[in-house]
Amino acid sequence: MEKNFFVKEEQLSKSISIAEELRKESVTNANNILTTISSLKDSILIDNKTIDIGENIVIKNMNAINKNLNGLSNTLNYIIKMYNQTIDNSTNYINSKIGEDTNE
Amino acid sequence: MLNINLSSINTLSEALLEEINNYEEKTLSCTQEIFNTQPNWHDQNSERFFENIPLQKLEIQSFIDDLKNINETYKNIIKEIQKVNIDEPINKLFVNQNNKATIIESYKIAINNFKNTMQKLNSFNLSFCSSTEKSLIKSEISRLNTIITKLTISKNKIEKAFDELKIAEENINTMLSKDLISALLKEVDYSDILFKGVE
16 A cells, blocks of 8 residues: 555545436436437438437447446445445454453 | 428427536536545555546547537538428428429429410400400409419429428438448447446
8 A cells, every 4th residue: 555545535425425416417317318319310200211310329328428427436435445444454453453462 | 201390300409409418517527526536535546547537528528529419410400401492481391202293293284274274265256245254254364374373483482392302301311321420430439448337
């Protein structure tokens, strides 16, 4: 671990919850975009067929972006989890050492 | 054969733009919020993590631009249709170019029939008719003449509209295939770009 390793858990948690809220809202917008693009597609028929104006690409890219945003948020959550685990392990280790010392 | 619901495109296109703007605001704010956590985390992984966020933002922006281009395509289709010189505003457009010949032929037959009738009326010997009868026949000839003129104007307008719609249809087809190709070229596999998330 680097010398200047630090995690400010409270600030990080606050930002994560804001980011997660924004991500959820963006997923709602994404779904609305797909519904609207699908309806728009039905507004034009050429020889009785609809034309795909990149709808599949939109779906693929939108899913990838949502997944990446989720990934960013998950990474930060993972950092907090690791941080807490390290603290717990250290505390346990110190406590066990204190116990050993007391027993001695 | 082209079938376009213009009023539906107009309404949906406005709604789409609003949703795209909301999506842009939310996704970019989300990325920014994550980026702002920089002072709250530092270790050997944090630098790589925060270096990649601006790249993620750029990819989102590029995708938003593609979405806006799709919306712009629909607006261009509307503009293309509006170039067609028809007196009434078009809300729904249904064009079957195969009908052009039949419609124009029907006009020609009707015009010819009226012309024949008019010729017959013109060839009548009216010398034995009273002045009232003469006046009635002349007025009928004049009425037929007006009808023929109106039908001819109408036929020419329809013929021109069919031709303009054919050009619009061809332009729309080109526009759609161009956009589709450019969208395919821009296709990016975003999953390779950044973090795939921590399970």
